[in-house]
Amino acid sequence: MKSPFNARAPNFDALAIQATIRQALVSAGLDPSSGPMHGVTETIRRSLATAGLAGPSATDVSEGDVIDVAVHEVQTETFAPSGSQPGPSARPAGAPGSFDTHAFGKPTSQVKYKVYVPLRRSDVPPPVVVMLHGCTQTADDFAAGTQMNRLADKHGFLVVYPEQPAQANASRCWNWFKPQDQARGAGEPALIAGIVHEVVARHGADARRIFVAGLSAGAAMAVILGETHPELFAGVGAHSGLPYGSAHDVPSALAAMKGGRGKAGQVSGLAGTASGKRGGLTRPVPTIVFHGDRDHTVQHSNGTEIARQASAAYATQGVQKLQVDTQRNTAAGGRSVSRTVHTDAAGQAHIECWTLHGAGHAWSGGSPEGTHTDTKGPDASAEMVRFFLTLPGAGTA
Numbered sequence: 001m002k003s004p005f006n007a008r009a010p011n012f013d014a015l016a017i018q019a020t021i022r023q024a025l026v027s028a029g030l031d032p033s034s035g036p037m038h039g040v041t042e043t044i045r046r047s048l049a050t051a052g053l054a055g056p057s058a059t060d061v062s063e064g065d066v067i068d069v070a071v072h073e074v075q076t077e078t079f080a081p082s083g084s085q086p087g088p089s090a091r092p093a094g095a096p097g098s099f100d101t102h103a104f105g106k107p108t109s110q111v112k113y114k115v116y117v118p119l120r121r122s123d124v125p126p127p128v129v130v131m132l133h134g135c136t137q138t139a140d141d142f143a144a145g146t147q148m149n150r151l152a153d154k155h156g157f158l159v160v161y162p163e164q165p166a167q168a169n170a171s172r173c174w175n176w177f178k179p180q181d182q183a184r185g186a187g188e189p190a191l192i193a194g195i196v197h198e199v200v201a202r203h204g205a206d207a208r209r210i211f212v213a214g215l216s217a218g219a220a221m222a223v224i225l226g227e228t229h230p231e232l233f234a235g236v237g238a239h240s241g242l243p244y245g246s247a248h249d250v251p252s253a254l255a256a257m258k259g260g261r262g263k264a265g266q267v268s269g270l271a272g273t274a275s276g277k278r279g280g281l282t283r284p285v286p287t288i289v290f291h292g293d294r295d296h297t298v299q300h301s302n303g304t305e306i307a308r309q310a311s312a313a314y315a316t317q318g319v320q321k322l323q324v325d326t327q328r329n330t331a332a333g334g335r336s337v338s339r340t341v342h343t344d345a346a347g348q349a350h351i352e353c354w355t356l357h358g359a360g361h362a363w364s365g366g367s368p369e370g371t372h373t374d375t376k377g378p379d380a381s382a383e384m385v386r387f388f389l390t391l392p393g394a395g396t397a
Contacts, residue, residue, distance in 0.1 A: 094203070096121050099149070104195045111191050114139040115199055116159040118152040127157040127209035129388065130196060130225075130233075132218030134240075134372055135173040139163040142215070145363055145370020146381045155385060160199050162192050176220035176242065177253035184228040188221060193229050208393030213237030213384050215363055215372065216298060220246070223287075223306055230283035234394040237384040239290040240298050240361050243305040259299035284314040288352040288387045290380045292359030300355065307353035311342060314350065322350060333377030335359065352387055354378070 091098035097119045103110045118126070129152070133142035139161035143149055152159045164172045174181070174188055181187035192212075200207050212233050214222040219241020226236035227244050246256035287310040291303025314322060322342040331337050335356060342351035356364055356378075364380040366373025 097153075099143075102198075104198060105191060111162055111165065111195065112139070113160060113162040113195050114143070115203070116143065116149045116152055116161075117203070118149075118156050118158065120153055120156045122156060125204055125206040127211065127389065128160060128196065128199060128205045129157055129385070130160045130162070130192065130210065130212040130222075132162060132174060132192075132212065132214030132221050133164070133172070134214070134216035134218050135169075135171045137172065137215075137371055141370050142218075143370070145366045145373040146215075147367050148381050148385075151381055151385050155389060157385075157389075158199065158203055158205055160195065162195055164188075173217040174214075174221035176217055176224060177247035177249065177256075179248050181221075182224050182228070182245065189225055189228045192221070192225060193232055196232060206393075209234055209388075209391075210394060211235040211237065211384075211388040211391075213239070214241065215239045216241060216361065223309075226285040226287065227283065230285050231394055233285060235286040235288070235388045235391050237288050237290075237380075237388070238303070238306050239363055239380055240292065240295055240303070241289075241306060242298060242302045243309050246302070256302070257298050259301040282313060282316070284310070284317050284350070286310075286350045286387070286391050288354075288384055290354045290356060290364055290383075292356040292361065292364075292374075294358055295361045297361040303353065303355070307340070307342075307351055310351045314342075331365075331376075331378035333365070333375070335364075335376045335378065337378055348392075349387065349390070352383075354380075354383070 093100045094117060096117055098117045099114060100117075101112060101114050103112050105111050129148060131142055131146065131148055133139065137145075143159070143161055148159050164174055166172060168188075169175055176182070178187070181189065183189065196210055199205060200210070210233055212222045212225050213236070214220070216239075219238035222236050223238050223241060223244050226233050242256055247253035287306065289303045289306050291298075291300050293300045311322065322344055324340060324342050326338060326340040328336065328338045335358065337357060338355040340351075340353040340355075341349050343349050354364075356374075359374055359376070362372045362374040363370075364374050365377040365382070366375065366380070368375060
């Protein structure tokens with residue numbers, strides 16, 4: 001037997017090592033190119049060089065590595081300092097088919113958002129779908145990729161796209177892992193809820209039919225909003241996201257993304273939920289989940305845990321036991337999917353959990369006009385809208 005001490009060391013790809021580390025930091029909302037994290041990445045690079053594994057500086061690794069799909073440039077417009085301005089459609093503000101830009105909050109801490117007003121309008125107050133983008137994305141990018149505005153024209157609902165400013169997070173991630181951004185009455189949940197109230201008042205929307213959906217960090221924030229503002233949101237859509245209370249700092253966020261956690265939802269110091277209690281979800285809000293089982297950015301087990309938390313919330317509130325049925329079939333694009341539906345005695349679905357077999361970290365059925373999309377399907381946007389529009393109003397779950 002050959003001595004293991006004389007064996008040749010395996011070859012390592014320094015670029016791959018640095019890219020993986022950078023991806024983890026950026027996905028957690030940290031900027032590896034500046035500040036304290038720059039020193040960390042440079043220390044890692046020097047350590048690799050000392051070991052004979054030198055590669056380019058970590059700052060040379062593309063930020064497109066945040067999510068494991070190709071990145072496309074999407075033109076964005078300059079936001080007005082306050083109020084609103086017409087979007088690319090050049091239609092008058094608030095007119096059917098317009099896509100306007102607005103600002104919410106104080107001038108020193110504004111959140112910009114866009115509102116799409118559908119071509120199809122009626123005398124009935126329209127529902128509202130709030131769309132929360134993922135890391136590195138913008139409102140225009142997310143609208144292009146999900147094609148939610150096209151569905152708004154078909155069904156007659158408003159679409160709201162809050163946009164995370166770089167000042168709040170260098171990678172434009174929603175700060176789902178910070179305790180102050182997982183509580184009611186403060187942080188990002190309060191900002192987004194404020195945007196919703198402003199849109200409802202401005203457009204005369206149906207305050208009982210407001211829904212929120214997101215991708216990745218946006219999905220994690222959508223789940224948080226369902227818990228912190230259950231009286232406001234009638235349904236939650238989470239694509240490639242994380243369950244409520246997954247993390248309280250960067251290390252726990254990185255662990256959660258990889259599927260590791262202690263007691264799910266037990267975040268130390270987290271308070272200010274709708275019930276004032278800590279822990280997992282406490283108020284049942286209808287939820288639809290999409291997650292690829294080959295997602296290496298946010299592990300598939302997180303999607304399963306979102307559905308489990310939602311189911312547990314129904315059980316703890318004394319809601320009648322939901323019937324669970326799972327079916328596996330093939331979507332129009334050829335992808336195999338497993339769909340688990342939780343329904344009440346009347347046949348109303350309250351929870352749906354879609355596992356996308358072979359899919360990674362991207363919006364299912366999305367358009368290549370936007371980033372982080374998987375054109376193969378099924379169409380997550382269409383399925384979320386179907387689920388939302390059959391639900392009862394907020395607070396009646």
